[in-house]
Amino acid sequence: MLRPSRAEQVPELVRLFDSPETPSLYAVSTGHNWGLGSREPVGDGAVRLELHGMDRIRRLDTDQGWAIIEAGATQRQLSEQLIGTRRLLNVTASSAHTSVLGNALDRGVGLRRQRTHDLAGLEVVLPGGEVTRVGWWPGDRVGAPNPHGLGPSLLHLFTQSDLGIAVAGAVRLPVRPEVQHVLRLTFGAADLAPAVDAFRRWQGQGLLQGILKIYDTTSASSYGIPAPPVTWRT
Ligand SMILES: Cc1cc2nc3c(=O)[nH]c(=O)nc-3n(C[C@H](O)[C@H](O)[C@H](O)COP(=O)(O)OP(=O)(O)OC[C@H]3O[C@@H](n4cnc5c(N)ncnc54)[C@H](O)[C@@H]3O)c2cc1C
Incomplete structure:
Protein backbone atom coordinates (compact mmCIF):
# COMPACT_ATOMS: atom_id res chain seq x y z
CA MET A 1 0.00 0.00 0.00
CA LEU A 2 1.18 3.49 -0.83
CA ARG A 3 -0.27 6.48 0.99
CA PRO A 4 0.81 9.83 -0.43
CA SER A 5 -0.15 12.88 1.59
CA ARG A 6 0.41 15.47 -1.15
CA ALA A 7 -0.75 15.49 -4.77
CA GLU A 8 2.80 16.34 -5.94
CA GLN A 9 4.01 12.92 -4.69
CA VAL A 10 1.66 10.95 -6.95
CA PRO A 11 3.43 11.43 -10.35
CA GLU A 12 6.71 10.15 -8.90
CA LEU A 13 4.97 7.07 -7.46
CA VAL A 14 3.18 6.39 -10.74
CA ARG A 15 6.46 6.59 -12.69
CA LEU A 16 7.90 3.82 -10.48
CA PHE A 17 5.20 1.50 -11.85
CA ASP A 18 5.49 2.52 -15.52
CA SER A 19 6.96 -0.78 -16.70
CA PRO A 20 5.59 -4.20 -17.73
CA GLU A 21 7.80 -5.77 -14.99
CA THR A 22 6.20 -3.84 -12.12
CA PRO A 23 2.83 -4.70 -10.53
CA SER A 24 -0.22 -2.65 -11.50
CA LEU A 25 -1.42 0.24 -9.37
CA TYR A 26 -5.00 0.37 -8.04
CA ALA A 27 -6.13 3.76 -6.75
CA VAL A 28 -8.82 4.40 -4.16
CA SER A 29 -9.77 7.76 -2.70
CA THR A 30 -11.24 6.88 0.72
CA GLY A 31 -11.83 3.23 -0.27
CA HIS A 32 -15.37 2.95 1.16
CA ASN A 33 -16.86 1.35 -1.93
CA TRP A 34 -18.94 -0.93 0.30
CA GLY A 35 -21.04 -3.54 -1.44
CA LEU A 36 -18.99 -3.02 -4.62
CA GLY A 37 -15.64 -4.48 -3.55
CA SER A 38 -14.61 -1.93 -0.91
CA ARG A 39 -10.90 -1.23 -1.50
CA GLU A 40 -10.09 -4.63 -3.01
CA PRO A 41 -8.15 -4.25 -6.29
CA VAL A 42 -9.86 -5.68 -9.37
CA GLY A 43 -6.85 -7.86 -10.31
CA ASP A 44 -4.47 -9.94 -8.17
CA GLY A 45 -1.03 -8.70 -7.20
CA ALA A 46 -1.82 -4.99 -7.48
CA VAL A 47 -0.28 -2.30 -5.29
CA ARG A 48 -2.96 -0.12 -3.76
CA LEU A 49 -2.55 3.64 -3.91
CA GLU A 50 -4.62 5.11 -1.07
CA LEU A 51 -5.32 8.80 -1.50
CA HIS A 52 -7.27 9.57 1.69
CA GLY A 53 -4.34 11.60 3.08
CA LEU A 173 -22.43 22.83 -6.00
CA PRO A 174 -26.20 23.12 -6.51
CA VAL A 175 -28.10 26.13 -5.16
CA ARG A 176 -29.52 25.40 -1.71
CA PRO A 177 -33.34 25.29 -1.95
CA GLU A 178 -35.12 27.92 0.13
CA VAL A 179 -37.76 25.35 1.08
CA GLN A 180 -37.86 21.61 0.67
CA HIS A 181 -40.04 18.75 1.83
CA VAL A 182 -39.13 15.07 1.97
CA LEU A 183 -42.10 12.80 1.41
CA ARG A 184 -41.93 9.22 2.66
CA LEU A 185 -44.54 6.78 1.36
CA THR A 186 -44.94 3.07 2.06
CA PHE A 187 -46.73 0.39 0.13
CA GLY A 188 -46.90 -3.39 0.13
CA ALA A 189 -44.97 -5.58 -2.31
CA ALA A 190 -48.17 -6.28 -4.29
CA ASP A 191 -48.48 -2.54 -5.02
CA LEU A 192 -44.92 -2.12 -6.31
CA ALA A 193 -45.80 -2.06 -10.03
CA PRO A 194 -48.63 0.52 -9.80
CA ALA A 195 -46.58 2.59 -7.37
CA VAL A 196 -43.64 2.69 -9.82
CA ASP A 197 -46.04 3.71 -12.61
CA ALA A 198 -47.31 6.58 -10.45
CA PHE A 199 -43.78 7.68 -9.51
CA ARG A 200 -42.70 7.66 -13.16
CA ARG A 201 -45.64 9.87 -14.02
CA TRP A 202 -44.88 12.30 -11.18
CA GLN A 203 -41.21 12.44 -12.15
CA GLY A 204 -42.03 12.88 -15.83
CA GLN A 205 -44.29 15.81 -14.96
CA GLY A 206 -41.60 17.47 -12.83
CA LEU A 207 -43.49 16.96 -9.57
CA LEU A 208 -40.54 15.17 -7.96
CA GLN A 209 -36.99 16.48 -7.83
CA GLY A 210 -33.92 14.49 -7.00
CA ILE A 211 -33.27 10.78 -7.20
CA LEU A 212 -36.27 8.63 -6.32
CA LYS A 213 -35.30 5.68 -4.13
CA ILE A 214 -37.39 2.62 -3.28
CA TYR A 215 -36.21 0.55 -0.32
CA ASP A 216 -37.46 -2.74 1.06
CA THR A 217 -38.10 -2.95 4.81
CA THR A 218 -34.66 -4.37 5.62
CA SER A 219 -32.79 -1.71 3.67
CA ALA A 220 -34.94 1.04 5.18
CA SER A 221 -34.27 -0.21 8.72
CA SER A 222 -30.49 -0.17 8.05
CA TYR A 223 -30.83 3.61 7.66
CA GLY A 224 -32.62 3.75 11.02
CA ILE A 225 -35.94 4.63 9.40
CA PRO A 226 -38.78 3.98 11.88
CA ALA A 227 -42.28 2.85 10.91
CA PRO A 228 -43.39 5.45 8.38
CA PRO A 229 -46.14 7.94 9.11
CA VAL A 230 -47.97 7.74 5.77
CA THR A 231 -49.37 4.57 4.21
CA TRP A 232 -50.34 4.72 0.59
CA ARG A 233 -52.61 2.15 -0.97
CA THR A 234 -53.41 1.98 -4.66
C1 LIG B 1 -25.70 1.76 3.25
C2 LIG B 1 -24.96 2.18 2.00
C3 LIG B 1 -25.47 3.22 1.25
C4 LIG B 1 -24.83 3.63 0.08
N1 LIG B 1 -25.40 4.63 -0.64
C5 LIG B 1 -24.84 5.02 -1.79
C6 LIG B 1 -25.45 6.07 -2.58
O1 LIG B 1 -26.49 6.64 -2.23
N2 LIG B 1 -24.84 6.40 -3.74
C7 LIG B 1 -23.69 5.79 -4.16
O2 LIG B 1 -23.18 6.17 -5.22
N3 LIG B 1 -23.10 4.82 -3.44
C8 LIG B 1 -23.63 4.40 -2.26
N4 LIG B 1 -23.02 3.41 -1.53
C9 LIG B 1 -21.81 2.74 -2.05
C10 LIG B 1 -20.45 3.38 -1.55
O3 LIG B 1 -20.40 3.43 -0.13
C11 LIG B 1 -20.25 4.80 -2.11
O4 LIG B 1 -20.34 4.78 -3.52
C12 LIG B 1 -18.89 5.42 -1.71
O5 LIG B 1 -18.89 6.81 -1.99
C13 LIG B 1 -17.72 4.79 -2.42
O6 LIG B 1 -16.60 4.92 -1.64
P1 LIG B 1 -15.51 6.09 -1.79
O7 LIG B 1 -16.18 7.39 -1.97
O8 LIG B 1 -14.59 5.91 -0.62
O9 LIG B 1 -14.80 5.73 -3.16
P2 LIG B 1 -13.52 4.80 -3.39
O10 LIG B 1 -13.76 3.44 -2.79
O11 LIG B 1 -12.30 5.52 -2.97
O12 LIG B 1 -13.54 4.75 -4.98
C14 LIG B 1 -14.48 4.05 -5.72
C15 LIG B 1 -13.78 3.46 -6.96
O13 LIG B 1 -13.46 4.55 -7.87
C16 LIG B 1 -12.13 4.44 -8.37
N5 LIG B 1 -11.36 5.57 -7.87
C17 LIG B 1 -11.49 6.16 -6.65
N6 LIG B 1 -10.67 7.18 -6.52
C18 LIG B 1 -9.97 7.25 -7.67
C19 LIG B 1 -8.96 8.14 -8.12
N7 LIG B 1 -8.54 9.16 -7.37
N8 LIG B 1 -8.46 7.97 -9.36
C20 LIG B 1 -8.91 6.95 -10.14
N9 LIG B 1 -9.88 6.08 -9.77
C21 LIG B 1 -10.39 6.23 -8.54
C22 LIG B 1 -11.57 3.14 -7.87
O14 LIG B 1 -11.78 2.12 -8.83
C23 LIG B 1 -12.42 2.83 -6.63
O15 LIG B 1 -12.59 1.46 -6.40
C24 LIG B 1 -23.63 2.97 -0.34
C25 LIG B 1 -23.10 1.94 0.42
C26 LIG B 1 -23.76 1.54 1.58
C27 LIG B 1 -23.18 0.41 2.38
Whole structure:
Protein backbone atom coordinates (compact mmCIF):
# COMPACT_ATOMS: atom_id res chain seq x y z
CA MET A 1 0.00 0.00 0.00
CA LEU A 2 1.18 3.49 -0.83
CA ARG A 3 -0.27 6.48 0.99
CA PRO A 4 0.81 9.83 -0.43
CA SER A 5 -0.15 12.88 1.59
CA ARG A 6 0.41 15.47 -1.15
CA ALA A 7 -0.75 15.49 -4.77
CA GLU A 8 2.80 16.34 -5.94
CA GLN A 9 4.01 12.92 -4.69
CA VAL A 10 1.66 10.95 -6.95
CA PRO A 11 3.43 11.43 -10.35
CA GLU A 12 6.71 10.15 -8.90
CA LEU A 13 4.97 7.07 -7.46
CA VAL A 14 3.18 6.39 -10.74
CA ARG A 15 6.46 6.59 -12.69
CA LEU A 16 7.90 3.82 -10.48
CA PHE A 17 5.20 1.50 -11.85
CA ASP A 18 5.49 2.52 -15.52
CA SER A 19 6.96 -0.78 -16.70
CA PRO A 20 5.59 -4.20 -17.73
CA GLU A 21 7.80 -5.77 -14.99
CA THR A 22 6.20 -3.84 -12.12
CA PRO A 23 2.83 -4.70 -10.53
CA SER A 24 -0.22 -2.65 -11.50
CA LEU A 25 -1.42 0.24 -9.37
CA TYR A 26 -5.00 0.37 -8.04
CA ALA A 27 -6.13 3.76 -6.75
CA VAL A 28 -8.82 4.40 -4.16
CA SER A 29 -9.77 7.76 -2.70
CA THR A 30 -11.24 6.88 0.72
CA GLY A 31 -11.83 3.23 -0.27
CA HIS A 32 -15.37 2.95 1.16
CA ASN A 33 -16.86 1.35 -1.93
CA TRP A 34 -18.94 -0.93 0.30
CA GLY A 35 -21.04 -3.54 -1.44
CA LEU A 36 -18.99 -3.02 -4.62
CA GLY A 37 -15.64 -4.48 -3.55
CA SER A 38 -14.61 -1.93 -0.91
CA ARG A 39 -10.90 -1.23 -1.50
CA GLU A 40 -10.09 -4.63 -3.01
CA PRO A 41 -8.15 -4.25 -6.29
CA VAL A 42 -9.86 -5.68 -9.37
CA GLY A 43 -6.85 -7.86 -10.31
CA ASP A 44 -4.47 -9.94 -8.17
CA GLY A 45 -1.03 -8.70 -7.20
CA ALA A 46 -1.82 -4.99 -7.48
CA VAL A 47 -0.28 -2.30 -5.29
CA ARG A 48 -2.96 -0.12 -3.76
CA LEU A 49 -2.55 3.64 -3.91
CA GLU A 50 -4.62 5.11 -1.07
CA LEU A 51 -5.32 8.80 -1.50
CA HIS A 52 -7.27 9.57 1.69
CA GLY A 53 -4.34 11.60 3.08
CA MET A 54 -4.71 14.12 0.25
CA ASP A 55 -7.85 15.78 1.56
CA ARG A 56 -7.51 19.50 0.88
CA ILE A 57 -10.33 21.70 -0.31
CA ARG A 58 -8.13 23.85 -2.51
CA ARG A 59 -10.67 26.47 -3.57
CA LEU A 60 -14.33 27.16 -2.92
CA ASP A 61 -16.60 29.60 -4.76
CA THR A 62 -20.10 29.63 -3.29
CA ASP A 63 -21.10 32.49 -5.58
CA GLN A 64 -20.52 30.58 -8.83
CA GLY A 65 -21.05 27.22 -7.13
CA TRP A 66 -17.90 25.14 -7.46
CA ALA A 67 -15.14 23.63 -5.34
CA ILE A 68 -11.68 22.30 -6.18
CA ILE A 69 -11.12 19.31 -3.93
CA GLU A 70 -8.49 16.62 -3.60
CA ALA A 71 -9.30 12.92 -3.87
CA GLY A 72 -9.43 12.31 -0.11
CA ALA A 73 -11.83 15.21 0.69
CA THR A 74 -15.00 13.73 2.19
CA GLN A 75 -18.69 14.53 1.93
CA ARG A 76 -18.59 15.72 5.55
CA GLN A 77 -15.66 18.08 4.99
CA LEU A 78 -17.21 19.79 1.98
CA SER A 79 -20.75 19.88 3.43
CA GLU A 80 -19.49 21.48 6.63
CA GLN A 81 -17.70 24.18 4.64
CA LEU A 82 -20.99 24.98 2.94
CA ILE A 83 -23.08 25.46 6.08
CA GLY A 84 -24.61 28.94 6.05
CA THR A 85 -23.95 29.48 2.33
CA ARG A 86 -26.45 29.43 -0.54
CA ARG A 87 -24.83 26.30 -1.99
CA LEU A 88 -24.89 22.67 -0.92
CA LEU A 89 -23.24 19.40 -1.85
CA ASN A 90 -25.23 16.76 -3.70
CA VAL A 91 -24.55 14.10 -1.07
CA THR A 92 -25.02 10.35 -1.47
CA ALA A 93 -26.82 8.10 1.01
CA SER A 94 -23.48 6.49 1.95
CA SER A 95 -21.26 7.54 4.85
CA ALA A 96 -20.13 11.12 5.53
CA HIS A 97 -16.58 9.73 5.46
CA THR A 98 -16.70 8.77 1.77
CA SER A 99 -14.83 10.68 -0.91
CA VAL A 100 -16.74 13.12 -3.13
CA LEU A 101 -14.33 12.56 -5.99
CA GLY A 102 -13.98 8.76 -5.59
CA ASN A 103 -17.74 8.42 -5.74
CA ALA A 104 -18.03 10.68 -8.81
CA LEU A 105 -15.22 8.75 -10.56
CA ASP A 106 -17.19 5.55 -10.01
CA ARG A 107 -20.34 7.30 -11.33
CA GLY A 108 -22.07 7.23 -7.96
CA VAL A 109 -25.64 8.31 -7.29
CA GLY A 110 -26.31 11.46 -5.27
CA LEU A 111 -29.61 12.24 -3.58
CA ARG A 112 -30.30 15.13 -5.98
CA ARG A 113 -28.74 13.90 -9.23
CA GLN A 114 -26.11 11.58 -10.63
CA ARG A 115 -22.66 12.49 -9.32
CA THR A 116 -21.28 12.65 -12.88
CA HIS A 117 -23.42 15.80 -13.28
CA ASP A 118 -21.49 17.39 -10.43
CA LEU A 119 -18.11 16.61 -11.95
CA ALA A 120 -16.79 19.57 -13.96
CA GLY A 121 -13.05 18.88 -14.25
CA LEU A 122 -10.23 16.59 -13.18
CA GLU A 123 -6.53 16.86 -12.46
CA VAL A 124 -5.15 13.51 -13.54
CA VAL A 125 -1.81 11.71 -13.36
CA LEU A 126 -1.33 9.67 -16.56
CA PRO A 127 0.48 6.29 -16.61
CA GLY A 128 3.80 7.94 -17.56
CA GLY A 129 3.55 10.34 -14.62
CA GLU A 130 2.44 13.41 -16.62
CA VAL A 131 -0.12 15.62 -14.90
CA THR A 132 -2.96 16.97 -17.01
CA ARG A 133 -6.30 18.71 -16.51
CA VAL A 134 -9.46 17.81 -18.38
CA GLY A 135 -12.90 19.44 -18.41
CA TRP A 136 -13.42 22.76 -16.67
CA TRP A 137 -10.86 24.28 -14.33
CA PRO A 138 -10.75 27.80 -12.88
CA GLY A 139 -8.10 29.96 -14.51
CA ASP A 140 -7.12 33.57 -13.98
CA ARG A 141 -10.47 34.67 -15.36
CA VAL A 142 -13.14 32.35 -14.01
CA GLY A 143 -16.07 31.63 -16.30
CA ALA A 144 -19.13 29.57 -15.40
CA PRO A 145 -18.20 25.90 -14.79
CA ASN A 146 -18.85 24.14 -18.09
CA PRO A 147 -17.55 20.54 -17.99
CA HIS A 148 -17.76 20.11 -21.76
CA GLY A 149 -15.76 23.17 -22.83
CA LEU A 150 -15.11 23.45 -26.56
CA GLY A 151 -14.65 20.48 -28.87
CA PRO A 152 -14.38 16.83 -27.83
CA SER A 153 -14.63 16.38 -24.07
CA LEU A 154 -12.04 14.13 -22.43
CA LEU A 155 -13.53 14.29 -18.94
CA HIS A 156 -15.32 10.94 -18.94
CA LEU A 157 -12.31 9.06 -20.28
CA PHE A 158 -11.39 9.02 -16.59
CA THR A 159 -14.66 7.89 -14.94
CA GLN A 160 -14.85 4.10 -14.36
CA SER A 161 -11.56 3.85 -16.19
CA ASP A 162 -7.93 2.91 -15.59
CA LEU A 163 -6.46 5.54 -17.91
CA GLY A 164 -5.28 7.80 -15.09
CA ILE A 165 -5.36 8.56 -11.39
CA ALA A 166 -7.32 11.64 -10.38
CA VAL A 167 -5.61 13.66 -7.67
CA ALA A 168 -8.13 16.53 -7.63
CA GLY A 169 -11.37 17.58 -9.24
CA ALA A 170 -13.73 20.49 -9.80
CA VAL A 171 -17.24 19.76 -8.51
CA ARG A 172 -20.35 21.84 -9.01
CA LEU A 173 -22.43 22.83 -6.00
CA PRO A 174 -26.20 23.12 -6.51
CA VAL A 175 -28.10 26.13 -5.16
CA ARG A 176 -29.52 25.40 -1.71
CA PRO A 177 -33.34 25.29 -1.95
CA GLU A 178 -35.12 27.92 0.13
CA VAL A 179 -37.76 25.35 1.08
CA GLN A 180 -37.86 21.61 0.67
CA HIS A 181 -40.04 18.75 1.83
CA VAL A 182 -39.13 15.07 1.97
CA LEU A 183 -42.10 12.80 1.41
CA ARG A 184 -41.93 9.22 2.66
CA LEU A 185 -44.54 6.78 1.36
CA THR A 186 -44.94 3.07 2.06
CA PHE A 187 -46.73 0.39 0.13
CA GLY A 188 -46.90 -3.39 0.13
CA ALA A 189 -44.97 -5.58 -2.31
CA ALA A 190 -48.17 -6.28 -4.29
CA ASP A 191 -48.48 -2.54 -5.02
CA LEU A 192 -44.92 -2.12 -6.31
CA ALA A 193 -45.80 -2.06 -10.03
CA PRO A 194 -48.63 0.52 -9.80
CA ALA A 195 -46.58 2.59 -7.37
CA VAL A 196 -43.64 2.69 -9.82
CA ASP A 197 -46.04 3.71 -12.61
CA ALA A 198 -47.31 6.58 -10.45
CA PHE A 199 -43.78 7.68 -9.51
CA ARG A 200 -42.70 7.66 -13.16
CA ARG A 201 -45.64 9.87 -14.02
CA TRP A 202 -44.88 12.30 -11.18
CA GLN A 203 -41.21 12.44 -12.15
CA GLY A 204 -42.03 12.88 -15.83
CA GLN A 205 -44.29 15.81 -14.96
CA GLY A 206 -41.60 17.47 -12.83
CA LEU A 207 -43.49 16.96 -9.57
CA LEU A 208 -40.54 15.17 -7.96
CA GLN A 209 -36.99 16.48 -7.83
CA GLY A 210 -33.92 14.49 -7.00
CA ILE A 211 -33.27 10.78 -7.20
CA LEU A 212 -36.27 8.63 -6.32
CA LYS A 213 -35.30 5.68 -4.13
CA ILE A 214 -37.39 2.62 -3.28
CA TYR A 215 -36.21 0.55 -0.32
CA ASP A 216 -37.46 -2.74 1.06
CA THR A 217 -38.10 -2.95 4.81
CA THR A 218 -34.66 -4.37 5.62
CA SER A 219 -32.79 -1.71 3.67
CA ALA A 220 -34.94 1.04 5.18
CA SER A 221 -34.27 -0.21 8.72
CA SER A 222 -30.49 -0.17 8.05
CA TYR A 223 -30.83 3.61 7.66
CA GLY A 224 -32.62 3.75 11.02
CA ILE A 225 -35.94 4.63 9.40
CA PRO A 226 -38.78 3.98 11.88
CA ALA A 227 -42.28 2.85 10.91
CA PRO A 228 -43.39 5.45 8.38
CA PRO A 229 -46.14 7.94 9.11
CA VAL A 230 -47.97 7.74 5.77
CA THR A 231 -49.37 4.57 4.21
CA TRP A 232 -50.34 4.72 0.59
CA ARG A 233 -52.61 2.15 -0.97
CA THR A 234 -53.41 1.98 -4.66
C1 LIG B 1 -25.70 1.76 3.25
C2 LIG B 1 -24.96 2.18 2.00
C3 LIG B 1 -25.47 3.22 1.25
C4 LIG B 1 -24.83 3.63 0.08
N1 LIG B 1 -25.40 4.63 -0.64
C5 LIG B 1 -24.84 5.02 -1.79
C6 LIG B 1 -25.45 6.07 -2.58
O1 LIG B 1 -26.49 6.64 -2.23
N2 LIG B 1 -24.84 6.40 -3.74
C7 LIG B 1 -23.69 5.79 -4.16
O2 LIG B 1 -23.18 6.17 -5.22
N3 LIG B 1 -23.10 4.82 -3.44
C8 LIG B 1 -23.63 4.40 -2.26
N4 LIG B 1 -23.02 3.41 -1.53
C9 LIG B 1 -21.81 2.74 -2.05
C10 LIG B 1 -20.45 3.38 -1.55
O3 LIG B 1 -20.40 3.43 -0.13
C11 LIG B 1 -20.25 4.80 -2.11
O4 LIG B 1 -20.34 4.78 -3.52
C12 LIG B 1 -18.89 5.42 -1.71
O5 LIG B 1 -18.89 6.81 -1.99
C13 LIG B 1 -17.72 4.79 -2.42
O6 LIG B 1 -16.60 4.92 -1.64
P1 LIG B 1 -15.51 6.09 -1.79
O7 LIG B 1 -16.18 7.39 -1.97
O8 LIG B 1 -14.59 5.91 -0.62
O9 LIG B 1 -14.80 5.73 -3.16
P2 LIG B 1 -13.52 4.80 -3.39
O10 LIG B 1 -13.76 3.44 -2.79
O11 LIG B 1 -12.30 5.52 -2.97
O12 LIG B 1 -13.54 4.75 -4.98
C14 LIG B 1 -14.48 4.05 -5.72
C15 LIG B 1 -13.78 3.46 -6.96
O13 LIG B 1 -13.46 4.55 -7.87
C16 LIG B 1 -12.13 4.44 -8.37
N5 LIG B 1 -11.36 5.57 -7.87
C17 LIG B 1 -11.49 6.16 -6.65
N6 LIG B 1 -10.67 7.18 -6.52
C18 LIG B 1 -9.97 7.25 -7.67
C19 LIG B 1 -8.96 8.14 -8.12
N7 LIG B 1 -8.54 9.16 -7.37
N8 LIG B 1 -8.46 7.97 -9.36
C20 LIG B 1 -8.91 6.95 -10.14
N9 LIG B 1 -9.88 6.08 -9.77
C21 LIG B 1 -10.39 6.23 -8.54
C22 LIG B 1 -11.57 3.14 -7.87
O14 LIG B 1 -11.78 2.12 -8.83
C23 LIG B 1 -12.42 2.83 -6.63
O15 LIG B 1 -12.59 1.46 -6.40
C24 LIG B 1 -23.63 2.97 -0.34
C25 LIG B 1 -23.10 1.94 0.42
C26 LIG B 1 -23.76 1.54 1.58
C27 LIG B 1 -23.18 0.41 2.38
